Amino acid sequence: MKRLEAGTELDGFRIGDCLHAGGMAHIYQVTYADARPAPFAMVMKVPRMTAGDGAENIVGFEVEHQILQVLQGAHVPRFVAAGDLVYLPYLVMEHLPGQTLQQRLDTLTQERSHASVAELSRLGAAIARAAHSLHQQNTCHLDLKPANVLLHPDGHAVLLDFGLSCHAHYPDLLAEELRQAVGSPAWIAPEQVVGVRGDPRSDIFAIGVMLYELATGELPFGNPQTPGGMRQRLWMDPTPPRRLRADLPEWLQEVVLRCLAPEAAKRYPSAAHLAFDLEHPEQVKVSQRGKQVQGTPFFTHLKRWFKAAGMHYQPSPLPSQQIEEVPILMVAIPHQDVSDATLYSLRQAVARSLGIRPGARLAVVTVISPNQSSTSESANSETTLHRQYLTMLHQWAQPLDLAQHQTSFHVLEASDVANAIVRYAEGNHVSMIVMGAATHGLQLQRLVATVPIKVAMEAPCTVILVKQALPFSALTVTT
Amino acid sequence: MKYALLSDIHSNLHALDACLAHAQAQEAERILILGDLVSYGAFPAEVVARCQALQQAGAVVLRGNHESLVQTHNLHTTSPDTHASLGSQTAQWTHDQLSPAQRFWLDILPLTAHVDQMWLVHASADAPDRWRYVENERMASLSLDAACTHPDVRYVFGGHVHYQSLYYRGTGRQLMAFTPTPGVPIPTPKHRQWIATVGSVGQPRDGNPRAMYALFDSTAAKLTFHRVAYDHLAAARAVREADLPEFFAHRLEAGQ
Numbered sequence: 168m169k170r171l172e173a174g175t176e177l178d179g180f181r182i183g184d185c186l187h188a189g190g191m192a193h194i195y196q197v198t199y200a201d202a203r204p205a206p207f208a209m210v211m212k213v214p215r216m217t218a219g220d221g222a223e224n225i226v227g228f229e230v231e232h233q234i235l236q237v238l239q240g241a242h243v244p245r246f247v248a249a250g251d252l253v254y255l256p257y258l259v260m261e262h263l264p265g266q267t268l269q270q271r272l273d274t275l276t277q278e279r280s281h282a283s284v285a286e287l288s289r290l291g292a293a294i295a296r297a298a299h300s301l302h303q304q305n306t307c308h309l310d311l312k313p314a315n316v317l318l319h320p321d322g323h324a325v326l327l328d329f330g331l332s333c334h335a336h337y338p339d340l341l342a343e344e345l346r347q348a349v350g351s352p353a354w355i356a357p358e359q360v361v362g363v364r365g366d367p368r369s370d371i372f373a374i375g376v377m378l379y380e381l382a383t384g385e386l387p388f389g390n391p392q393t394p395g396g397m398r399q400r401l402w403m404d405p406t407p408p409r410r411l412r413a414d415l416p417e418w419l420q421e422v423v424l425r426c427l428a429p430e431a432a433k434r435y436p437s438a439a440h441l442a443f444d445l446e447h448p449e450q451v452k453v454s455q456r457g458k459q460v461q462g463t464p465f466f467t468h469l470k471r472w473f474k475a476a477g478m479h480y481q482p483s484p485l486p487s488q489q490i491e492e493v494p495i496l497m498v499a500i501p502h503q504d505v506s507d508a509t510l511y512s513l514r515q516a517v518a519r520s521l522g523i524r525p526g527a528r529l530a531v532v533t534v535i536s537p538n539q540s541s542t543s544e545s546a547n548s549e550t551t552l553h554r555q556y557l558t559m560l561h562q563w564a565q566p567l568d569l570a571q572h573q574t575s576f577h578v579l580e581a582s583d584v585a586n587a588i589v590r591y592a593e594g595n596h597v598s599m600i601v602m603g604a605a606t607h608g609l610q611l612q613r614l615v616a617t618v619p620i621k622v623a624m625e626a627p628c629t630v631i632l633v634k635q636a637l638p639f640s641a642l643t644v645t646t
Numbered sequence: 647m648k649y650a651l652l653s654d655i656h657s658n659l660h661a662l663d664a665c666l667a668h669a670q671a672q673e674a675e676r677i678l679i680l681g682d683l684v685s686y687g688a689f690p691a692e693v694v695a696r697c698q699a700l701q702q703a704g705a706v707v708l709r710g711n712h713e714s715l716v717q718t719h720n721l722h723t724t725s726p727d728t729h730a731s732l733g734s735q736t737a738q739w740t741h742d743q744l745s746p747a748q749r750f751w752l753d754i755l756p757l758t759a760h761v762d763q764m765w766l767v768h769a770s771a772d773a774p775d776r777w778r779y780v781e782n783e784r785m786a787s788l789s790l791d792a793a794c795t796h797p798d799v800r801y802v803f804g805g806h807v808h809y810q811s812l813y814y815r816g817t818g819r820q821l822m823a824f825t826p827t828p829g830v831p832i833p834t835p836k837h838r839q840w841i842a843t844v845g846s847v848g849q850p851r852d853g854n855p856r857a858m859y860a861l862f863d864s865t866a867a868k869l870t871f872h873r874v875a876y877d878h879l880a881a882a883r884a885v886r887e888a889d890l891p892e893f894f895a896h897r898l899e900a901g902q
Contacts, residue, residue, distance in 0.1 A: 233833045253837050336830045343818030 171213065176200045178250055180211060180259060191215060191227070191330070197259060208262035209247055226340050227330030228256055233337055234329045235260060238304055242297035242325055263325050268294075268377065269313035275384070282381045284416060291378050291422075292445040293324040298374060299438035299596060301326060302367040302486045305335040309364060311373035312354040313380065333365045335486055348397055353390045357401045357429050360394075367486040368431040371438055375426025382419065383411040387427060401429050402471035404463040413460075418448045421457030429475070436493035436526045439596035440573070443495060443528070446595070450575035493526040494598030499588050499622075500533045500563055501603060502556055508635040509603045510563060516601050516633040521572055528573040531560045532591060534584045553578045585621035593627050604632035647762065648673055651844045651860045653680035653805025655697075656712070657687030657740065658848025658898070660884075661857040662696060664876030665847050672861055672872075677703075678761065680805040680844065681710025681768030683752070685733070686894050687848055688884035690716075690740045694748045709755035710768040710806065711777040716741045717753055732891045739890060762864050763836065765793035769806040779807050780843055783821045786813040790821070790841040801840050801862070801869075808846035810858055810871045815839060831868040842869065848881075855901035 170193060175182045183196035197211040214228045235246045235258065245261040268290070275282060282290070294316055301308055308315075310331040317325040331349055333339050341349050341364065348360045356372035379387045387405030391397045408423055409415045422444050428434045435441040444451050451457075498517050501509070521527055533556055560576040581587035592600055604619055623630045650669035655662050669677070677700050684690040701707045715737050741749070757774040759766045770778040770785060772792035780786050790813070793802045810828075813821045815838060826832060834840045845858025856873040863869075878898050885895040 229835070252835065336827045337832055338812060338814045338816075338822065338824040340814070340816060342816045342822055 171195060177211070177257065178248075178255060180209075180248075182211070186210065196262065207245065209259055210244075210262040212258045212260070214256050225252065225256060228252070228258070230332060230340055231329040232258055234306060234332050234334050237334070238301070238306060238329075240300050240304075241319075241323055242300045243329075244325065244327065263317055263319060265317045265319045265325070267314055267327075268316040268318060268381075271318060272313050272380065275381075281384060281412060284419060287378060287381055287419065288445040288448065289322075290318065290324070290381065291374065292442045293318070293322060294374055294377065295371075295438040295442035295445065296596070297324040297326050298367070298370045299442065299490070302370070302438060302490050305487045307333045307365055307367050307486055308370050308373075309333055309359065310350055310354075311370050311377070312351050313377055316377070335365060339364055348394065352392065352397055353386050353388070355397060355400075356431070358431055360397045360401065365486070366431055367437065367490060368434050371426050371434050371441060372431075374438070374441065375423055375434075378419075378423045378426065379405065379408055382415055382423065383408050385411060398475070400427075402475035403468060406462050407459050410460045410462070416448070417453045417457040418444075418451040419457075421451055421453050424456050429471075437490040439490070439495055440493065440528055443530075443575075443595055447575055447577070452573070491598065492524065493528075494524060495528050495530060495596060496520055496524075497530045497532055497588075497592055497595070497597040497600050499600065499602040500531060500560060502533045502535060502559060505603075506635065509633075512633045512635045513601060513603060514563065514567060516631060518567055520599065520601060520631070521567075521569075525571055528575075529564075529569065530575050530577060530591075530595065530597065531564055532577045532579060532588070533560060534579045534581055534587045536582055537580045538582075585618045585625070588618075588622050589625045589627070597628055599629045599631065600626055601631045601633060604634050647864045648675050649678050649761070649764070649862045649864065650674035650676070651678050651680060651766075651803050651862060652847050653768070653844050653859075654682040654710070654808055654846035654849060655679070655684075655687075655693055656682060656846070656848035657684050657690040657693050658857075658881050659687070659689035659692045659696070660878070660881040661848045661874075661876050662693055664874050665857050665859045665872075668872060668874045669859065669861065672870075674861060676761075677705035678759075678764075678766055678803070679705060679707045680766055680803065681708040681755075682712045682805060682846075683707075683710070684716055684740050684744070685712040686736055686885075686890075687881065687898075688888040688890065690743045691745070691748065693848075694744060694752065698748075698751060706759045706761060706766060707755055708759060708766060708768050709752065709757055712737075713752040713755060716744065717749060732893050736890055736894065739888070760796060760799070763798055763800040764862070764864075765796065765799045765802045767793070767802065767804050769804060771802055771804070777806065780804055780841070781807050783813060783823055786823070786841050787821045790839055793841075794839055800836050800838070801834070801842075803842055803844055803860070803862070805844055805846065807843050808849060808851045808858075810843060810845035810860065812840065812842045812869070812871075826871040828871055828873040831863070831866075831870045833867065834862075834869045835867050840869070842871075845871065849897065850901045851897070853900070853902045855898065 171182045173182055173184060179200050180197040181200045185193055185195050187194040192212050192214045195211045197209050199205055214225060229252055232249050244263055247259040250257040308326055310328060315326060315328045317327055319325055348355060348362060350359045354373040354376045356369035358366055359369050376387055388400045405427060407420060409420050426434055498513060521529060535556060539552060556578045557576050579587045579591060600622060602619055619632050652665055679697055683693050683697055697707050765771055767774050770780050770789040772788045778785060780789050790802050793799050810826055812824045812826055814824060816822045844860040847857050847859055850856060850858055855878040856875050859872055861870045861872060882895040882898040
């Protein structure tokens with residue numbers, strides 16, 4: 168469709184300024200033509216192609232129309248209206264403030280600087296959270312790139328352009344029996360290159376590419392223009408980011424390269440896990456991958472190149488189901504007035520819950536009161552206390568078999584224990600809280616709602632309240 | 647306009663009534679019955695009477711292969727323990743339960759119907775009387791292409807295979823199969839061509855005893871596949887009480 172003049176009326180909307188003239192669509196500011204107030208600022212997206220120009224070009228627009236209508240939450244623009252795809256294709260949606268990640272990258276390039284580590288983890292976590300919210304709604308974005316990520320002034324990320332997305336409840340209109348790559352060459356995941364659509368871990372790969380770009384100013388796999396060039400990512404390791412930027416911490420390289428693993432199963436199992444690591448750098452277990460500054464040797468690549476020729480990717484089940492199978496489990500450990508029986512029972516409950524969930528990660532948390540620490544006495548200084556409690560948490564977890572589970576330990580300071588536990592669970596996309604049924608202030612049970620009850624009522628997820636039960640045989644081994 | 651699409655009722659009055667009630671609650675305005683009203687279950691006469699009343703009220707009722715099976719059946723085709731003979735036993739029993747007028751009504755039901763932009767058929771539109779199973783992309787394509795020789799047909803709905811499936815055109819030339827999630831309205835815009843099997847009301851075989859049917863909203867162009875819980879244990883009990891083969895009672899209980 169040709170460019171619309173400001174002031175024209177289209178299907179009840181008054182066209183304003185043209186904000187963006189892209190290759191696929193124009194984006195205009197719009198208001199209601201009858202001057203009725205809109206609840207929020209709106210934009211209209213009008214594709215350049217119309218149905219008459221060939222139906223294929225407009226499929227992405229049809230997909231975006233279907234998916235935008237059903238998505239909810241702060242991480243997507245709200246849907247307002249759509250025109251008939253055949254006669255008058257357009258989409259009206261919420262206009263959100265902020266700059267795109269691409270604009271941020273351009274600024275950094277102009278300034279000849281790189282994003283700080285703090286900014287990297289902040290932006291990375293915000294994008295991962297936005298992707299997780301999408302995955303929970305059974306949708307994979309599949310075209311995450313800096314131009315499609317809007318950084319909202321309040322700190323969260325908004326994802327844009329669902330033209331290549333895939334909603335597990337709807338037929339995938341972009342699928343075809345020949346399985347061709349659909350996506351943007353620089354950010355596309357290896358499984359998308361061979362035509363597998365609908366795996367949430369493809370979005371994690373794209374986030375990895377963006378973090379790499381943000382950290383080093385370079386693309387890990389370049390911007391290939393041929394199918395063969397795109398296939399490189401099936402076998403090739405990118406140059407370690409720390410080779411390009413020496414001040415990058417090892418933990419961050421570990422996180423970025425884990426996102427970029429060629430096999431989806433070796434990446435973070437869900438975007439919530441990725442956000443967790445970006446927000447708790449001290450808890451990231453750094454392997455050789457995080458430390459290396461040398462590129463992968465030629466012969467290793469050659470071997471992998473042969474292997475990649477036969478690489479097989481499985482289409483995944485429902486995204487929401489897939490990410491639910493790798494939950495983040497949180498256990499709240501009381502640190503005072505606690506019996507061995509309670510600690511033992513909590514451990515048993517955690518072992519049972521983790522045992523049936525391979526890939527689940529565990530956060531071991533205790534909440535201490537802020538006035539316990541003192542700035543004057545060194546024995547009670549904040550760091551000394553934290554170290555003491557962390558040691559206690561590690562001791563508690565010792566008997567658990569955590570080889571298959573990423574585990575982290577946290578000491579929170581808060582006067583309201585229940586509130587601290589609930590906030591932590593919300594902030595980290597925790598799927599299940601395990602805590603003692605009678606801990607944290609049993610003596611007050613009759614007077615006020617106790618901590619477990621408050622947590623159970625306010626938590627955003629399942630709460631398991633563990634009753635203490637200690638077998639006599641265990642009494643002798645517990646110290 | 648909201649259409650309720652029901653197929654393969656198989657003399658299961660409990661399941662039919664549950665689906666009709668569900669469709670009514672969803673504000674369905676017209677009932678479309680895609681054949682196989684009888685066989686297997688314990689209430690052939692009641693189901694036929696119900697469908698006759700619906701037809702009086704404006705419903706479309708099509709003929710399936712089982713409507714033909716109960717016409718000519720006789721008892722002398724038995725070898726008592728094979729699967730086919732189980733079917734023969736119930737066909738004979740069903741034959742005896744129906745009045746001659748009901749059998750005649752079943753016999754003259756149409757094989758296909760063209761309603762709105764929909765082409766309705768029990769099995770496959772390319773040869774409705776040969777009862778081919780639309781069970782893969784290739785068979786779906788044959789049926790869809792045959793129906794779409796009628797210029798304004800966009801949707802083909804059928805039954806016969808006892809599961810719910812939707813076929814559509816992706817960006818390639820061949821049809822793509824899609825397994826729907828029950829209860830989720832699927833956008834099925836008119837500028838594309840669609841073919842769906844709506845599943846079985848009265849004899850689910852996918853391990854889930856809930857009845858299947860589909861709702862099509864032609865105005866919003868959305869298709870919703872439903873699974874409806876009903877008193878399947880009572881339906882199975884009735885099969886046993888009618889002295890029909892135990893196999894069919896158990897099949898309703900287990901949904902397979």
